Amino acid sequence: MPDSAAPDIRFENISTSLGGEVVHQRLRAEIPAGQITVLMGPSGGGKTTLVRHLVGLVPPDTGRVLVGGRSVWDLDPKSLKALRAEMGVLLGGATLFEPSVFGSQTVRENLALPLHLRNVDEESIYATTVWWLQTLGLDTVADQLPEQLSARMRRRVALGAAMVGDRPLIVLDDVDLGLDAPTTARTVEAILTSQRRSGATMLITTHDIDLAKALDGRLAVLANGRIVANGPTRELLAGVDDAEEFDRRFHVLDWMGPPMPEIERSGGRFRELTFDPQLVIMALIAFAAVLAVVLAMRAAGGPLGP
Numbered sequence: 001m002p003d004s005a006a007p008d009i010r011f012e013n014i015s016t017s018l019g020g021e022v023v024h025q026r027l028r029a030e031i032p033a034g035q036i037t038v039l040m041g042p043s044g045g046g047k048t049t050l051v052r053h054l055v056g057l058v059p060p061d062t063g064r065v066l067v068g069g070r071s072v073w074d075l076d077p078k079s080l081k082a083l084r085a086e087m088g089v090l091l092g093g094a095t096l097f098e099p100s101v102f103g104s105q106t107v108r109e110n111l112a113l114p115l116h117l118r119n120v121d122e123e124s125i126y127a128t129t130v131w132w133l134q135t136l137g138l139d140t141v142a143d144q145l146p147e148q149l150s151a152r153m154r155r156r157v158a159l160g161a162a163m164v165g166d167r168p169l170i171v172l173d174d175v176d177l178g179l180d181a182p183t184t185a186r187t188v189e190a191i192l193t194s195q196r197r198s199g200a201t202m203l204i205t206t207h208d209i210d211l212a213k214a215l216d217g218r219l220a221v222l223a224n225g226r227i228v229a230n231g232p233t234r235e236l237l238a239g240v241d242d243a244e245e246f247d248r249r250f251h252v253l254d255w256m257g258p259p260m261p262e263i264e265r266s267g268g269r270f271r272e273l274t275f276d277p278q279l280v281i282m283a284l285i286a287f288a289a290v291l292a293v294v295l296a297m298r299a300a301g302g303p304l305g306p
């Protein structure tokens with residue numbers, strides 16, 4: 001069992017721009033404690049960036065990330081380190097190296113390390129390590145160093161290192177990257193078993209619709225800078241079997257394009273916009289439609305006619 005209770009996660013009004021592009025726009029989401037939540041959305045939509053905000057790697061421009069009520073970016077370095085120790089993290093995106101894999105330690109030692117840090121007894125460490133080596137298809141390379149492995153195999157080691165130890169919060173970004181079909185199936189089973197045993201909060205990002213369905217927890221969809229859906233996966237993905245249907249269901253290819261910037265320059269200072277530009281556009285369109293109907297009725301000499 002984890003040392004502390006599984007935390008909930010709250011993203012409060014997160015706004016972030018990277019390289020001059022808006023990634024998140026007043027994004028809000030609540031991730032419940034003790035459940036699996038899968039985060040999906042278009043490529044480049046900001047999932048990895050959100051994960052980085054959560055695990056204390058990159059701060060948002062504005063807004064707060066709360067883990068178990070603690071605001072990640074308001075913690076002092078010691079408290080942040082303690083919070084990180086309670087997280088099992090697999091980084092995704094364009095991460096060139098995997099910081100949670102130690103180059104000087106064998107695959108087996110990498111998987112055992114989080115257990116040693118949590119003072120697990122030697123017998124349990126052995127049994128747990130063997131189980132994860134087999135689950136991830138790493139048993140034949142258990143005594144090799146990470147540099148002797150392919151990038152895909154190294155990612156599996158990182159996945160194992162994030163999962164072992166039953167930490168109260170598990171964050172797996174691009175979980176299926178580097179996994180073949182049989183290993184993905186075994187990994188899903190391992191995640192479900194592990195979550196049932198530990199009661200951990202898990203936030204997992206993927207593009208794989210079948211994997212999200214197999215995890216059968218909650219789903220949050222990130223598109224156009226916001227969480228556009230958040231609820232039971234079974235309901236949200238009912239009838240969604242491919243990427244095209246996913247995009248249609250969640251309006252991923254929104255005709256209004258990416259979100260407008262959260263802030264604008266005003267008199268040399270940044271000030272926050274107090275309205276949503278997309279809602280304003282929709283209100284204007286609705287107004288124009290009503291006006292057109294009224295004018296048409298007047299022209300036809302209807303009840304509103306002269």
Ligand SMILES: Nc1ncnc2c1ncn2[C@@H]1O[C@H](COP(=O)(O)OP(=O)(O)OP(=O)(O)O)[C@@H](O)[C@H]1O
Nearest residue numbers: 018019021023042043044045046047048049050093
């Ligand atoms: N360090 C950076 N500098 C500039 N732009 C960045 C940086 N990191 C990410 N971006 C941009 O931010 C946007 C969001 O990227 P992010 O990796 O968070 O998306 P994602 O949803 O995780 O994508 P994918 O599903 O492909 O992994 C992308 O347009 C990306 O190019």
